Amino acid sequence: MRHLVLIGGGHAHVHVLKQFGETPLPDAEVTLVGRDIETPYSGMIPGFVAGHYSFEDCHIDLARLCRRAGVRLVHGEATGLDRTARRVLLKDRPALDYDLLSIDVGSAPNVGAIEGADQWAIPVKPIAELGRRWLEFCGRMKTWLGPLNVLVIGGGAGGIELALAIDHRLREVAKAAELQVTLATKDEILTGQAEAARRRLRAIFRRRGIRLLEQSGARRIGRGAVELADGQWHQADAVFVVTEASAAPWFAETGLPLDERGFLAVDDMLRSTGDDRVFAAGDCATVLEHRRPKAGVFAVRQGAPLADNLRRVLGGEQPRPFVPQRRYLSILGTGDGRAVATRGDWAVEGRWVWWWKDYIDRRWMRMYQ
Numbered sequence: 001m002r003h004l005v006l007i008g009g010g011h012a013h014v015h016v017l018k019q020f021g022e023t024p025l026p027d028a029e030v031t032l033v034g035r036d037i038e039t040p041y042s043g044m045i046p047g048f049v050a051g052h053y054s055f056e057d058c059h060i061d062l063a064r065l066c067r068r069a070g071v072r073l074v075h076g077e078a079t080g081l082d083r084t085a086r087r088v089l090l091k092d093r094p095a096l097d098y099d100l101l102s103i104d105v106g107s108a109p110n111v112g113a114i115e116g117a118d119q120w121a122i123p124v125k126p127i128a129e130l131g132r133r134w135l136e137f138c139g140r141m142k143t144w145l146g147p148l149n150v151l152v153i154g155g156g157a158g159g160i161e162l163a164l165a166i167d168h169r170l171r172e173v174a175k176a177a178e179l180q181v182t183l184a185t186k187d188e189i190l191t192g193q194a195e196a197a198r199r200r201l202r203a204i205f206r207r208r209g210i211r212l213l214e215q216s217g218a219r220r221i222g223r224g225a226v227e228l229a230d231g232q233w234h235q236a237d238a239v240f241v242v243t244e245a246s247a248a249p250w251f252a253e254t255g256l257p258l259d260e261r262g263f264l265a266v267d268d269m270l271r272s273t274g275d276d277r278v279f280a281a282g283d284c285a286t287v288l289e290h291r292r293p294k295a296g297v298f299a300v301r302q303g304a305p306l307a308d309n310l311r312r313v314l315g316g317e318q319p320r321p322f323v324p325q326r327r328y329l330s331i332l333g334t335g336d337g338r339a340v341a342t343r344g345d346w347a348v349e350g351r352w353v354w355w356w357k358d359y360i361d362r363r364w365m366r367m368y369q
């Protein structure tokens with residue numbers, strides 16, 4: 001009997017669980033360590049913020065998925081590895097022995113890079129925490145009178161969707177407030193994506209009265225205000241930080257090879273370049289031969305090859321390489337029942353694009369709920 005430990009209930013691991021449920025692993029015991037039992041599906045979180053989805057719509061119940069897959073669930077948080085003794089170290093719990101390990105713990109915006117962010121900003125990760133804080137915030141905003149300034153820092157897909165979703169929801173909830181949502185980002189929005197998508201989104205921000213400050217990185221966050229790159233302080237009653245993904249600090253102490261940003265370095269089989277017993281997928285891993293943006297779509301796509309390779313290794317076979325696609329479809333909800341889709345150098349927009357996104361996301365969720 002061999003013991004496979006899965007750390008984190010991220011997008012790739014939920015597929016591994018489903019796969020093991022459909023075709024059980026012979027002669028292997030599997031344990032999943034998850035910090036959150038209800039694991040969020042990132043693609044639908046801005047829709048949750050906008051008020052289109054309920055909590056249940058956009059969360060996967062790991063306990064149920066594990067039960068169906070015959071996988072033991074440990075509700076806990078991994079804090080490190082003892083690779084010599086082959087043990088996963090857990091917070092406030094005894095360590096777990098492993099023969100084979102797979103890590104899919106995601107990433108978090110680098111709040112440490114902005115002074116005061118850990119004290120004053122509402123964190124968007126863990127996403128489970130964002131959901132709770134957001135509902136609380138909406139509750140308080142119902143009776144808010146006068147100016148209400150909300151600042152979102154970070155102009156990637158997550159930040160854009162979040163700013164648009166917040167604007168939409170607060171206009172419904174904070175009826176007596178004079179709302180101003182602002183998105184500030186250090187470069188231009190959506191770097192690396194089509195110019196056509198940037199053009200459309202800038203027009204949407206203008207139309208909706210959402211202030212967009214490009215080339216305006218945040219320097220410092222204080223009580224009720226944020227200092228941007230130009231040295232000006234901008235009023236902010238609430239600040240959300242959705243900046244570049246950063247790696248879990250405990251990776252640095254595992255002795256595993258990391259990329260230059262501290263993410264686990266893996267080969268094209270999703271296996272650590274320094275330890276045959278460790279696999280990793282999703283945001284927390286960087287496939288050195290095929291670097292891609294840290295986005296949920298890639299974590300989702302890695303689910304099937306990861307499940308296949310874990311099964312092969314447990315069966316004494318060689319894992320197989322996997323080449324992720326270079327171009328990918330990105331659909332950004334604009335919070336108001338519309339969306340912008342972009343792939344390669346084109347972009348389209350409309351209500352039907354939102355229906356399309358909603359269909360894709362709900363279909364994905366149905367597979368795991």
Ligand SMILES: Cc1cc2nc3c(=O)[nH]c(=O)nc-3n(C[C@H](O)[C@H](O)[C@H](O)COP(=O)(O)OP(=O)(O)OC[C@H]3O[C@@H](n4cnc5c(N)ncnc54)[C@H](O)[C@@H]3O)c2cc1C
Nearest residue numbers: 008010011035036042077078105106158282283295296297
């Ligand atoms: C607001 C927002 C909107 C976004 N929208 C999109 C989008 O529309 N499309 C897109 O492609 N990407 C989107 N992203 C990016 C997306 O969130 C990530 O790329 C995606 O979640 C990565 O998936 P993952 O499987 O790597 O990890 P995650 O989905 O983050 O899952 C990690 C899991 O591991 C668990 N975990 C973490 N640490 C530990 C630990 N130490 N021990 C045990 N368990 C642990 C967590 O509880 C979680 O369940 C968005 C991000 C944000 C912030």
